[in-house]
Amino acid sequence: MAMDLCIDGESIVDEADFHARIRDASGVDWYGGSLDALFDLLVAVVDPPIAIRLRHAAAARLKVGARFDRILTVILDAIALRGGTAITLVLES
Numbered sequence: 001m002a003m004d005l006c007i008d009g010e011s012i013v014d015e016a017d018f019h020a021r022i023r024d025a026s027g028v029d030w031y032g033g034s035l036d037a038l039f040d041l042l043v044a045v046v047d048p049p050i051a052i053r054l055r056h057a058a059a060a061r062l063k064v065g066a067r068f069d070r071i072l073t074v075i076l077d078a079i080a081l082r083g084g085t086a087i088t089l090v091l092e093s
Contacts, residue, residue, distance in 0.1 A: 009060025
């Protein structure tokens, strides 16, 4: 199962909302909505290709706060672990 996720940062309410959108896009109902669960989802649950596009990323950063940086770090760690083009991340401000 591949995943194609586009999140508009202007419509994000908080971190829980961000994780709910990931749950919906992945189709994994048991996704736990935490940073650890996000990493597991990206490296071991969802088959590539995984495409993540964050529109208005700066707006999402304002709403989620410093935790947004941690979310991005987790995504980048998953990209580094999977290598190649298994996961793509596009940030648009």
